[in-house]
Amino acid sequence: MKKSVASARVMGVGCLAALLSACATMPSSGPSARSVGKIDERAAADFPIKVIDVTDSVARNILASRRQTLFSEELGDGQPIGSVIGRGDVLDIAIWEAPPAALFGGVGGDSRLAASSASSSPTARGTVLPEQMVDSDGQITIPFVGSVQAADRTPQDIAREITARLRGKAHQPQTIVRLVRNAAANVTVVGDVSSSARVPLTSRGERILDVLASAGGVRQPVGKTTIQITRGAKVSMLPLETVIRDPRQNVRLRPDDVMTVLFQPFSFTALGATGKNEELPFEATGLTLAQGLGRVAGLQDARANVKGVFIFRLENPEALDPAIRATARLTPDGKVPVIYRINMKNPETFFIAQSFPIRDKDVLYVSNAPLADIQKFVNVIYSTLLPVATTATAM
Template sequence: MNFNASRLARSAVFAALVAAVAGCGLPRSGPNKREIFAGSVQRQGDAFVVSVNERVTRATSVVPALGFSSSFLNAGVVGSDTIRPGDTLGLTIYENVDDGLLAAEGVNATVLEEVQVDGDGFIFVPYAGRIRAAGNAPETVRRLITEKLDAQTPDPQVQVRRLAGDGATVSVVGGVGAQGVYAIERPTRTLSAMLARAGGLAIPSEVARVTVVRGDHEDEVWFEDIYRGPRADIAMRGGDRILVEQDTRSFTALGATGTQNRVDFDTRSISAIEAIARVGGLNTALADPTGVFVFRNEPEEIAEQVLGRTDLQGTQRMVYVLDLTEPTGMFEARDFVIRDGDTVYVTEAPYTHFNKVLGALTGTLGSANSLDSLAND
């Protein structure tokens, strides 16, 4: 009886120690499944906890939709020879006499370099006066000058060259090889050509976003779409501003994963399974594959689709649950799209907590035995 009583007493003490240690704040990576579900709206919490299935995946598959509006797409290519205010022209005038109006003695040609088109669109040519240049091609300007000079010198021959398109320029800044202001000329009349003129991309093309500002309008497109569809390679206009920047979206991975970190998007879209892979996958010593959660603030319209409701107001806190052990679990994780600002959290397996309790308990008992031995010595 004494032996049984002693054994029962030791069992009771052990159970008490287990309960005491389990009640202590043992180290862990975050909440367990039970605690997350306890925060659901169904249990008087403030978040909707939803298991991911095909319908949920379809409703939440939202990727930033970028593209140019019709005003950008329908703009025609600017004629490479059209002169604009601010352009610089070069003129050469040949006279069919030895003593001409413009040429020096013994020379029958006069070269006028860097003739600036003024703000009103005119240039001044000696003996021809003010000539309308803006809106005309060099050939038209040549004809106008010839007509003006024809009455003063016999059979003048005129050449007009557009030297620089300072009046029709585009500024390119951001993630390009050479930021600067570039003229719209024959080789740079489209967006792709202008980006090439600026040295191409200095950031990964997969996550490069190109913004074009034209007057009061601003549109954005993925860099790769400029080459995938010819319509996205829009025509340039004088005064356009082009900004090339890297995608700033990111998600955070926490819990029983290989690493816990903030991760930038390196492709247009990332699935849940890809997000886990980017942080080293599940920690095989800790992770519970039935407890993969995605925390997100969901817009009202998407939340209503997911929940099948029409009475929600404003952004909703949503917790999406993925069970990788289900027959279709890996497929659902492969198809579920991660969005900007998401938190991907993997819970620890239940046995992990038990191991921590047992380790803490055996460590505590070992320390107590050591102290007892020292005291007896």
């Protein structure tokens, strides 16, 4: 009997020793806060990963480096089309003379114009020329006037020049120039729209949302759609939701602008001692750390280390302090591997978290608290030794 009890005790001690030796290899969802801290200690030896404690100044630097350029600032609010004539546009030109008409008095005149002039002024004479298309050189040809530069000028400017050049040939001439068909001023709409198209611009002054509606609207949710405007060599981007919410960003488009509608399903991944571990999408307008923690149901009270909240990110060098940037080793695509360390035990962090941005492809990781690992270890020991102790007691 005593020999059996002794054997059970030896077995229990052996199991305890084995468990103690395996303590460092307890199951875990990721590195501990201490392990991440060791990376920071090795950073001085040009270790490629930088560990940065999140403070108010750090959050401000990141926000300043990634500030969105507004359409109203970069593109401005252009003039309505029709005020400036372009190559390929078709013009309607009417020339009037006071009596006695010398050049255009009823000869070859347009019947519509003659009828209207007879009702308003029986002595007025005029004619409507055949529609004039602005050629590749930007010119039109007018009888008794010759070639007139039309491109990049307003209809009023063209009319004044024609009138000036007819003086001395026609009797008190007057000219009206009107844009009939806009062939030069178009906007190209491509991307995630119902129908890609070339949308003509009119004197109404079409804006981004007008052109988007002409293309049938977007095919994806508004919150996940970005508008990109390409104007020459300049490219500007804004979330569609921002354009809708802020009327100042709904700017007028200009000829040859290319509007690309992009579906951008931004997301971040939550791992560790959070309420749920999964990849979570967010809107193109952005997401803050506070909102991200809310979407993962916060931290697990029984497991989480409130001093061990981390964001793993490939950061743009412009967002980092110059001293950190100087010693950083860039990835092939020009990014810096960074681990942002957040101390949620500090009340000030909750204010910083309301402005600290979550970026696309970020990994939000919450490490286990040391006591949680100890509790896990104790539970394993208890579940292993309890049957041994029960057997020894029974013997």
